[in-house]
Amino acid sequence: MKDCIFCKIINRELPASFIYEDETCMAFLDIHPITEGHALVIPKHHQERFTQLNNEVAGHLFKVAHKILNAIEDSEIKSEGANLFLSDGTVAGQEVMHSHLHIAPTFKGDGQRVGFSHSDPEMFPRKRLDEIATKISKFINEQS
Numbered sequence: 641m642k643d644c645i646f647c648k649i650i651n652r653e654l655p656a657s658f659i660y661e662d663e664t665c666m667a668f669l670d671i672h673p674i675t676e677g678h679a680l681v682i683p684k685h686h687q688e689r690f691t692q693l694n695n696e697v698a699g700h701l702f703k704v705a706h707k708i709l710n711a712i713e714d715s716e717i718k719s720e721g722a723n724l725f726l727s728d729g730t731v732a733g734q735e736v737m738h739s740h741l742h743i744a745p746t747f748k749g750d751g752q753r754v755g756f757s758h759s760d761p762e763m764f765p766r767k768r769l770d771e772i773a774t775k776i777s778k779f780i781n782e783q784s
């Protein structure tokens with residue numbers, strides 16, 4: 641896509657510090673890292689939303705993230721755990737509209753916290769949880 645910064649990185653029109661590349665995806669370091677080693681895994685084919693990726697590509701991003709996290713843990717980069725996060729859609733805080741998965745190493749005292757803003761949300765009754773689960777599960781589709 642012409643005006644997409646991540647497509648420009650894929651096409652080597654913009655610089656990036658690459659970690660990994662295969663036919664389907666690539667990974668490079670985030671330019672504003674929350675911790676050292678903060679990386680992004682992106683599909684090579686431009687899609688704005690995670691939900692628009694096919695099921696295989698979506699799964700592949702996580703497989704590659706798993707590989708990279710293991711590499712980070714084997715390296716000298718400080719990592720005692722990690723946050724994997726993905727904002728799907730502007731309303732969810734996605735700023736670069738080429739779907740991407742964040743990998744951010746974490747360690748005690750890193751001063752970072754990724755999570756939901758409400759620290760103690762209300763507990764739903766089982767009946768309500770079951771109704772919501774049914775609403776979702778009836779639309780689970782093997783293909784997408």
Ligand code: AMP
Pocket residue numbers: 645654656669670671672673726727733734735736737
């Ligand atoms: P999000 O808010 O999930 O859309 O995150 C977009 C991420 O892309 C941010 O963490 C940015 O720091 C990162 N980013 C933006 N431009 C670049 C770039 N040219 N190279 C590497 N990372 C970038």
Ligand code: ZN
Pocket residue numbers: 641644645646647648686687737738
């Ligand atoms: Zn793109």
